[in-house]
Amino acid sequence: MNAAAALTKKDFETDQDVRWCPGCGDYAVLAQVQKLMPTLGIPRENFAFISGIGCSSRFPYYMETYGMHSIHGRAPAIASGLKLARPELSVWVVTGDGDALAIGGNHFIHAMRRNIGLKILLLNNRIYGLTKGQYSPTSLLGMKTKSTPQGSIDRPFSPVAVALGAGATFVARTVDSDLAHMAGVLKRAAEHQGTAFVEIYQNCIVFNDGAYDAITDKSMRDDTRLMLEHGKPLLYGKERNKGIRLRGMEPEAVTLGENGVTESDLLVHDEAAEHGGLAFLLSQFDVPTLPVPLGVFREVGAPSYEEMNNGLQADARERRGQGDLASLFNSGDTWTIV
Amino acid sequence: MNAAAALTKKDFETDQDVRWCPGCGDYAVLAQVQKLMPTLGIPRENFAFISGIGCSSRFPYYMETYGMHSIHGRAPAIASGLKLARPELSVWVVTGDGDALAIGGNHFIHAMRRNIGLKILLLNNRIYGLTKGQYSPTSLLGMKTKSTPQGSIDRPFSPVAVALGAGATFVARTVDSDLAHMAGVLKRAAEHQGTAFVEIYQNCIVFNDGAYDAITDKSMRDDTRLMLEHGKPLLYGKERNKGIRLRGMEPEAVTLGENGVTESDLLVHDEAAEHGGLAFLLSQFDVPTLPVPLGVFREVGAPSYEEMNNGLQADARERRGQGDLASLFNSGDTWTIV
Amino acid sequence: MSGAAAAVDVGLERRTAPRPVEELDSVVIRFVGDSGDGMQLTGNEFSRAIAKAGHDFATHPDYPSEIRAPTGTLFGVSGYQIQFASRQVFTSGDAPDVLVAMNPAALKTNLSDVKNGGTIIANSGAFTDNSLAKAGYAANPLKDGSLGNYRVYEIDISGLTALALKDSGLSKKDVGRCKNYYALGLMLSLYSRPLDKEEGDVRKKFAKKPQLAEANVLALRAGYAYVEATEMFITSYRVRAADIRAGTYRSLTGNHATALGFVAASELSGVPLFLGSYPITPATDILHELAALKHFNVTTFQAEDEIAGICSAIGASYGGVLGMTTTSGPGMALKTEALGLAVMLELPLVIVNVQRGGPSTGLPTKIEQSDLLQAIYGRNGECPLPVIAANSPSDCFDCAMEAFRIAVKYMTPVILLTDGGIGNAAEPWRIPDPASLPKLEVKFRTDPEGYQAYARDANLARSWVRPGTPGLEHRVGGLEKDFLTGNISQDPLNHQRMVDVRAAKVAGIARDIPPTRVEGPAQGDLLIVGWGSTYGSIVQAREQAVAEGHAVAHVHLRHLNPFPSDLGDILKRYKTVLVPEMNLGQLSRLLRERYLIDVVQLNKVQGKPFKVSEIYDRIIELCNGVPKGVSKGVSK
């Protein structure tokens, strides 16, 4: 098991029955993650998967790695402790829209700002699955659920915007049904130093089926989603003739060739933009007025929290030498009674 | 007391000794708020001030209104319940950087997204005052405090960015030492429908004295702060010859007249921009590279949560009539035993 | 018919000779199948039919924590048990007389519970090699003689449903979904219930999908006819109608009853209701119910977490409405800091904990009553508050009202304990006339003259003031406060006084608790003391023992803090006190501590309610002189 090179997807499957509903989007994510693991060159025993509570949070039971299915909303906090204590581990958090953004909102934003080396996968089905269908902080306005029989009156979060607002250094979005895209985004997340946040649109076939039809349905998805590529203009559409232009500071969907619009009028994607204004603008896009961006919104470099923490310890040792109990006890004012 | 018109600042002062350190910035905020109250045309008994725990959270004791000094971090949640139960009240939350953004982060972002009619004043001194000087989520990197003797390794939040990321409809910033500016911003907040968030830079003379010197010191502040005005170009500087220009999506400080820059090259402030990209960009500004914006970053209209909630109730009554116990009890399948 | 019955595959030819009908006193039926098989629906529909026949009944749904586990797996089995009888029924029954098993996994996981010699109706069509393998059967139990102790009826419910619906035009998948109605028809016929009412109900339920409605009606009829047409069942059964108090009834789960109780409290007091809650199994249904009642003076707020749930309710209470929050174990843990605030603020507030299996996430869909000590002691500081518990689904209605009565009279948070068993189980509820309900008077102070925020009345309650009342502006908070003004006070003696008065206020509620009802002899050898959902099992166990000539008394506590003031005296009148609990002895600890008496514990922590027999056996042991010092659990 030690030779990371020899690992395969199978090595990351456990003997536990997978207990999601047949047809649940979670299966696809699990499969992609199990496929990704052996490609990272990390020994299996150095992975840890931490989750909260929710359908999606059953994830660790199916990963033949170290793992914890913890309590609702707290996975980022637990994972932060683990990562700080053991920076050499590859620590992944798997969470849901309720887990991460309802009860766990605080730990979520603090993980983002600290830039601690966690890979956070948020399986967003815009519903509480495990508790059988209440609306979540990402459910759309007006959505009828068990707890909102007249329709929700809560404006939804954009998880990407919340992450950006909290200072995230890596923010991406993908969707359960596009395996290739998911694979690419997950790989990028794995390679990022510091907190990597990936929102995964995930279909809950039981309580919110079709939530993402607008962007997954083959007949229309090319016109409703915007595949982000660093350094490339924001182009989309079946004929790749639609694009995003800036008007003042407001985005606008335009068609190439109409009203003299050319590719050079379009916004160019820049993951690394220091101030993140573009990423934030993109986080506000939604159908029907604007296409839904998929891909990496932002990736900027910054020292990771665990690195800086290591630095503090190294510094302290350099200045004071490795700690020694006897001299610690005897420091400060002492007196001797004979 | 009922005639709101006749009220004065004095009517909003309590008989309790104000227990902040002499010289604390909190005094100025208290005075401005007490001044503002009588101008709002609201009877005194219709105000409620809710706070958490912290130096700043002592605020309600000094306001001769209804009020609650609750528990650490939970003021937005308590205030939300109060506002929903009693939408006709004017409900204010007073909080600190620790109270709102450390322990209270979750309630803070959810208040923002719901757009519930709370006025939230965050007295940001970038330190935990009440517990005597630990760093807070807004403390600068490298800051030495009691809990960070080697300097903080936590990247600070921009409270304005967090609020924007969470979907806030009104976001502003002011500073304790500029009374006139604070008065204007508070008034705007009071008038906003939905959640109004105001960050107030506040000096803690004991544990973080001088945190805002760069933008409050008379000798330099004109060059370090950017006073936001809707519809006006982003101009600043003692000679009002500096401004902000956009380069791609990145902001840049420029000097009028240099390299042919004219006022028309500058970004124009737009509080109401639908997608909030400009507001977000501004939230990332900080000295020394860019001036610190003060004023209203964003104000957009959206129905308030309590309004929508009233709507649900009205709808339900319209459809089903005012609820009646007997018919509620007897609804569904019943059978009679004789 | 003992041993595996021969496989039968008959059509629907009508038999002419009438079949004999056997009269029964009571029957326990359990429907089991895949989570996707609609067993909860079948069970519910069956109990409705039973109810309308004038039986008393009690149910126990038992479903996996997975939403929709893969078909055929052991962990995906969902069950619904009902007991109905010609007399009063208190539990869903110890052991099923009849098990309706829709697949091998369901048979496997439930067989051991079935009464020796009981009946098994097996959907033989689902006993395929594949599904047998999934259930871990090496051989087909219907064929290998392993069910020798049972009366087994093999019916290819899947196949017969498909046959009945072959012209329906439905997809195979949809046809598969109709088989629960076939099973329902079968059972209705077997237990001599008419079909017509049920047909109407199906059509109502599927009003928006008329094709499905007709298919389900067809399946229902086919199942019904099957019993009439075949010779498989030699007799049908009839349970005589119970001798039930006259009145209009409906079937109600505990969570539903809780919700109705709160709405009643609001209507009776004229004060709006505010629920701040975060979903958690098994409490969420209270939120669902109340969310659908916005035409009353009801606001529901699905908060971002449990802390915001209780905090929003505290805010609402400060605003002068009936604030409340609902949750279960782990959520309760999160609310304990804010509960302390509510105790300090002295505002009315009701917290419902629908207990589940613990500790931690534990067994979320299973039953337990292990949060009692948390309710009483689980806060920092000296932080007393009243705790009450409901003992059955319909008792939840009364307890919800009682909770608010105490909360507003004493200006205090009140914890109401129910559990997942009560919450999800249904029983008939005799619908009360709203005019007959106890009054709930709420007085807000409006007079500024001499107002002191923490001045107290004879019950030691301070006054409730609605913000918006001129001249009564005041501040409250979580720091210790002056005995009268409520201003912050650090004075040592004032703190002592406040700690003492908060304790005295809660203790004083004992004066307000009616005399404790003792079932059975007023003194003697054995008293059983219970609380919460063990009620039914204890009642039936005691009745059995009494029927056999043993003198046994029973006290069931609604008020757990404070205890009724007569409880100490009552306990001392018996030689032995037996305390059955679904925990390791939490009430036992309280009784020992308060009254310095030893008690005999009977503890079961298995995620399942007590069987009547488990309590009965212990009673008999104690009556027969087995040393009482041997506290023990069941079935280890």
Added chain:
Amino acid sequence: MSGAAAAVDVGLERRTAPRPVEELDSVVIRFVGDSGDGMQLTGNEFSRAIAKAGHDFATHPDYPSEIRAPTGTLFGVSGYQIQFASRQVFTSGDAPDVLVAMNPAALKTNLSDVKNGGTIIANSGAFTDNSLAKAGYAANPLKDGSLGNYRVYEIDISGLTALALKDSGLSKKDVGRCKNYYALGLMLSLYSRPLDKEEGDVRKKFAKKPQLAEANVLALRAGYAYVEATEMFITSYRVRAADIRAGTYRSLTGNHATALGFVAASELSGVPLFLGSYPITPATDILHELAALKHFNVTTFQAEDEIAGICSAIGASYGGVLGMTTTSGPGMALKTEALGLAVMLELPLVIVNVQRGGPSTGLPTKIEQSDLLQAIYGRNGECPLPVIAANSPSDCFDCAMEAFRIAVKYMTPVILLTDGGIGNAAEPWRIPDPASLPKLEVKFRTDPEGYQAYARDANLARSWVRPGTPGLEHRVGGLEKDFLTGNISQDPLNHQRMVDVRAAKVAGIARDIPPTRVEGPAQGDLLIVGWGSTYGSIVQAREQAVAEGHAVAHVHLRHLNPFPSDLGDILKRYKTVLVPEMNLGQLSRLLRERYLIDVVQLNKVQGKPFKVSEIYDRIIELCNGVPKGVSKGVSK
């Protein structure tokens, strides 16, 4: 000198005749002034000087919750009390012999505590009209004869300090800040301590501000000289050095000692230490101390809230380091859900609750011990865990090590209770030789052969595995788990077994607790049982009673869950058991429940420690036969 002394305003002329020195057994001195007056510093410096003189001592700092209250207000008064003696000292003393009052507010709020006939040294310069008014004095108490019962020394400390520093070049404000060193000099002289060491210390402390250092040295000298020079004090005093065990000592607060204990646990076991914590009074100093020790294998993480504090520690423990968290009452409430998880995960973890006045935010800077029942019962479900408590500042060191010893040996979270009194108070700590400390062995499992995540050893502990160990990959979680594999299990009997085994594991720790030490007769009329910081008061009260011929025994419990296995027997050997607690009787409840014995409660909930006399009086009452049934509090 009785009554108000005449105002004196002398210079610094040197007296020639030596003053008589009076020998004392013990002295209690309290320094009081504005929060800004530096009383904590003065007190600390004084106790250091006292310590070096070979006295035993105990201190009690008492400061307002305001950071820096406006000068002269009653609520802004800060105090520091020290008792030092020629014998062992256990408390900071009931009533000050000497009160050093830096302003009228300080005099007003503290006067009633001073021993009758005691000494008051008043900074007369601060008794201005303005400050008298702020303190609510209608007339100057130094002048109106109201202090007739005390020996009053009026010294214009403000003025004399200014005089001494007139050439220092310091601003008026800075000069004002030096007056605490003047007061210190005064007291050192009065109690015959040499000046030279102190001067060196001042220079060290203000090394970065040499001008201020010199000014403070001048003030110190001036105060010192004042006593020598004036005729005001007729005698000086000397307290003989105590007969203290040989060794090297330092002065240590409980919070500091706790931090050192944890570092020791880490060093002794070779396992790194991880503290996840959120600041809260009075626990934060532990975080401060550990944050400064990063050259050890120590990581400190200031989390976003208490929940993240404990959760990060759980993550760290799962990672194979010593995870811990520190907090106080309200923060403890927030951690209870995660504590349940830790119990399920069966990972070592230490939770320190430095208790404060409750409930809710309560009295954050005051002392109380009312979180005991929360520690034991405050979680959902059956969720047992060990609880221990420290009884003095230096005992915190031992208890911190003991907590980790239990945590790693039994793979369990452990709660360590201290309180704000212990946490902030200082006492001499005899510095141990690290080699003499108890070993702390930690074994991580590395062998994949036959590994089962929940297999247990003889102590019922499962094994600890560090992620990164090949072949031992496994998952843990908060759902109920299989007895061996740790996989999710919903099996009823497995749940019972796990609930039972978790309880048995914690109960089994009793085997590991040394025999209980009983001070005094092994049986008899009266046993005092205490826990936590009441230790000193009980010891001294008992000693007094014993000195007067009463036979009284004392047991002080470190282990509160489980109790030592011999406790029940011990309790039964005495006719009366007296339990003094700074709560409404939480240990009393536990003793009643566990041992079915009645106890006499002595409760005080005033934010202040017991006075020795309060316990002594109750002892004497009980010895003299006052009915023991009358449980009562003090000074109501």
